[in-house]
Amino acid sequence: MEKIPILKMGKFLLVTIQVDLYDRLALTLEEDLIQMVFKTGSKGVLIDISALSIVDSFMGKIIGNIAGMSSIMDAETVVVGMQPAVAITLIELGLPLSGVHTALNVEKGMALLESRMPPSLDDANDDDVD
Amino acid sequence: MEKIPILKMGKFLLVTIQVDLYDRLALTLEEDLIQMVFKTGSKGVLIDISALSIVDSFMGKIIGNIAGMSSIMDAETVVVGMQPAVAITLIELGLPLSGVHTALNVEKGMALLESRMPPSLDDANDDDVD
Incomplete structure (x- = not known):
């Protein structure tokens, strides 16, 4: 029944994790x-x-x-808003989150994603039509 | 300890409520x-x-x-993503959420807020200087 909402914000999707993920919830997400x-x-x-x-x-x-699944679906993943203590724990656990980009907050994460988008793919397609 | 994160998205703030609010949590929010x-x-x-x-x-x-507090602070509140059953309940409870705008999803809510912003206040100030 419980679900983590996924918000569409322009070209990107935003997921805010506020609760501890247990097996079923994580799979649903x-x-x-x-x-x-x-x-x-x-x-x-x-x-x-x-x-x-x-x-x-x-x-x-x-x-x-x-991150792995999104990557196969041609989308990049950015983890934002990580608290310093969490970063310390992740490294101590031996989980450097490889393959995942990080940014300090949502705005910086969006800027990062924007900067990694191919420059206006639609325009390029328009040129092809001409 | 538990907290609901408030995300700054450009000119607006976004709050995703995923858990039942109890007294203390609501006050903190x-x-x-x-x-x-x-x-x-x-x-x-x-x-x-x-x-x-x-x-x-x-x-x-x-x-x-x-909504009332934000309004005093010169900010507008939009409630987005309301499920149909929730709308029914609110009306049956006699809570029509007056003074609160609503929109179907975050994107539409942002568009609503954008449309209600005064047209480029900064430009107007520039004109005053001239």
Whole structure:
């Protein structure tokens, strides 16, 4: 029943994680997110974890999974709002979140995604038509 | 300890409510939000309640409070992502959320706020200087 909402913000998707993820919830989130990437054609996924003061190895794995799946679907993942203590824990747990971009807050994460988008693909297509 | 994160998205603030608000959490949210409006000078607050399948009279009151406080701080409040069942409940509870704008999703809520902003206030100030 419980679900983590996925918000479409322009070209990107935003997920705010506020509660501890347990197995079922994490699986639902992964599935919903991939479906949303498919349906909306989003090129970027922002995962806000500013509400989390603790990240365990399970959460680290889920974030890695989401990044991997999004990458296959041609979308990039940026984790934003990580608290300093969480960064320390992740490294101490041996989970450097490889393959995942990070940014200090949502705005910087969006700027990062924008900067990694190919320069106006639609315009290029228009040129091809000419 | 638990906190609902408030995300700054350009000119607006975004709050995603995913958990049931109890007294202390609601008070913290109200206080944090007003502080953020003050600090960032945001002109609009988006409250996403798409994760809520039930809204009780307490939640309705909190949303009304936030809208009232934001209004005093010269920011408008838009509630987005309301599920149909929630709309039915609110009316049956006799809580029509007066003074609160609503929109179907975050994107439409942002568009609504944009459309209600005074046309480029900064430009007007520049004209005054001339």
